[in-house]
Amino acid sequence: AEVRRLLTWFERRFTDEVNAVLLHERMEKPLLRLGPPEARALRAGREALKSHLAMMEGLLARRDALAGRRISQADIVAAAHLSVLDYFGEVAWASWPGLKTWYMKLKSRPSFRPLLADRFPGVQASAWYQDLDF
Template identity: 85%
Template structure:
């Protein structure tokens, strides 16, 4: 038996990816919500980067501190007797890693660093109103990424191949935060919308749909499974 405590920020895409994976693995865990921008954030003493998520695991009197999504998702995968969220096919495994790297770098740099900064970080840090030019640039970048995802799903059942797996949950974690703020124009991307509806209907997704950001109402369709 193991005990798990997840330190996370509810609207951090990486934290959401880990919550989804833990849900898919049916791992029971205790949540500790953190505010990584504050000086007394407990994650600062656990992870050299000071960033969530961090999973503390105690099993058989042994303690592990797993920092950030790659380590936590890898631990879940390594601890599974059967293939979990990584495909068994080598080509699909490589594609999964490519897509996760894409979200960790290009999507984060080009979309999240702009749109989530304007829509989420500014209110939290009291940095003023969103900048219209930055919003336009972030939305334009988002459209290009959504077009790439739509193209992938036109010939695949899931992002990396034949079955829903790690790449899908990482992608959905990122898109779900943007969706809360109404930034994803789903009507323009029917294949992507169908894919997201399937993921959104899974039990592991329900806790994310209950998240609420202080002072900002969720988009009208955020918690709607059939939107």
């Protein structure tokens, strides 16, 4: 039940409040030539991201993985969402030590590495994006 709850949360709330805002401004606008990112939208997306990261940090303070003791589909989905934001340097990892450790473990898995090879034309990945032990 916890895995399903978290999957729904990522696919609805995280997508609507964070990805729809930040990725629109950072990825879709340049791709579609819709002008520069809007500062107000970026601030709103970053504030929403902070609240979601705080929730995840809280879960990981009590658990080994997001939904419990073992890695589940919830962790994989969460890591995929965070990977895109990490590419653009949107996650302040120093503020979320438990989340950073969790993400480093997932990022180091062989099955996750193809995500790290993806590139967005015209946008340089963050300096630590491919570093497994950032």
